[in-house]
Amino acid sequence: MSKTNPYLQLDRRIVGDIYTSQEVMENLTVLCDDYGSRFAGTPEEYAAANFIAECFKRYGLQNVTLEEYPYAGWTRGAATLEIVEPMQRALHCISLPYCPAGDITGELVSAGCGSPAEYSALGDTIAGKLVMAQSSSPPDLGRWVHRKEKFERAVLGGASAFIFVSEHPGVGPETGSLQNDRAAPIPGISVCKEDGEFLLRSLARHGKVTLKLRTTDINEPRTSWNVVAELPGRGRHRNEQVILGCHYDGHDISQGAHDPASGMVSVIEAARVLSAYTADSLKRTVRFIAFGTEEIGLTGAFRYVNTHADELDNVRFMLNMDAAGGASRKGIVLHQWQKLQPFFEEAAGQLNAEVPVGQKVHSYSDHFPFFLKGVPSAHIGDPGALPSGRGFGHTAYDTLEKVKLENLRAASAVGARIALRCANADDFPAKRRNLKEVQNIVDTDSGLEGYRISLKLTQNPAG
Ligand SMILES: [Zn+2]
DSSP: OOOOOTTHHHHHHHHHHHTTOOHHHHHHHIIIIITTTOOTTSHHHHHHHHHHHHHHHHTTOEEEEEEEEEEEEEEOOOEEEEEEESSOEEEOOEEOTTOOOEEEEEEEEEOTTOOHHHHHHHGGGGTTSEEEEESOOOGGGOSOOOHHHHHHHHHHTTOSEEEEEOSSTTSOOOOOOSSSSSOOSSOEEEEOHHHHHHHHHHHHHHSOOEEEEEEOOEEEEEEEEEEEEEEOOOSTTTTOEEEEEEEOOOOTTSOOIIIIIIHHHHHHHHHHHHHHHHTTTOSSEEEEEEESSOTTTSHHHHHHHHHTGGGGGGEEEEEEOTTTTSSSOOEEEESSOGGGHHHHHHHHHHHTSOOOEEEOOOSSSTHHHHHHTTOOEEEEEOTTOOOOOOTTTTSTTOOGGGSOHHHHHHHHHHHHHHHHHHHHOSOOOOOOOOHHHHHHHHHHOGGGHHHHHHHHHHTSTTO
């Protein structure tokens, strides 16, 4: 059955250009090889922000600005982990972002993969101990249990330190922040799967294992930047906006090629082709945002929704393209906007590409501050994906050569064509939620269980 596609002529130019250009891979190479991890607070992060701004200007975007903001900075220090009983052994470990400096000796306890059930079975036996949890999610739970939730359950149980263990062999320790935009209340470190298995065997064989952990990280205020640019809409709806965004900061131990840079360059590529072919025909403004400091707290996105609070009523839709140019399917995962399902299914039909549409929400990327403000939002991803680990993500091995040009092109094309439809459709069946409607979802959605645990910790003055 053939479907009518009112955007066919523009689609052909957009897709034709993307699939005959190398520009997206060239931009990825600069971000990864010239600016490295672009970790929050480093000169490389600032240089990357300026590079992105230059791209936006070169592609003809307007109002290109770096929006500066302060945040709780963190600098990695050396970390050492030793078994002191029943044998002496030093293990390789790394601090996790927002780890405080500390010197702790205590008993090891395993919380398995750190699921709610495993923590509640341990009860108050974790108090004063070093709690170890693997990165995997229990298959029967039906949702991803994020590192931060595992850490926060350990803190709430009175643990003295947290040890995060990768579930993947051969990729070393997996990093990821302990808190959002604040120093963590207890130290948290990461070890590779192989050392985690050794610790588990030692516990099973000896019954008791005593560890000594020393961390030397520095928590101090820093500055970061969001890069904002736009293609202005024409006519009477030009005050309304569609936002395409992705963060550009990576974790300090890798290039962050897949997460986030593959998504960041896809946003830049979407900006390039939309500017080239739709600049005269956009009914609404398309705004492009490169967010800073996502990896350690979604800080750039939280900052953006606060400083642009008076514009949020005019944001028709926000599409988060975090890591979108990786291997995952390029679907539209709506953040519980059932009324938008038919709109995006029709759009996906017009795209004539593999673009599954579904509903799911989580609190671990830059769409979340927009979600909390009630703005209609989605991210590019696979709505049918089962909870799974990050693989080489958040490890030293998230590097440029693993990203495929085909995936960058697919993500760029979906981002550009979806933005065009959101900007130009006369009817868009979603309105900004009021805070009560948002609260309802926050209180009940199973995907936001980790966020509810976070609130327990941050709202508890002792936390
Ligand atoms: Zn990311």
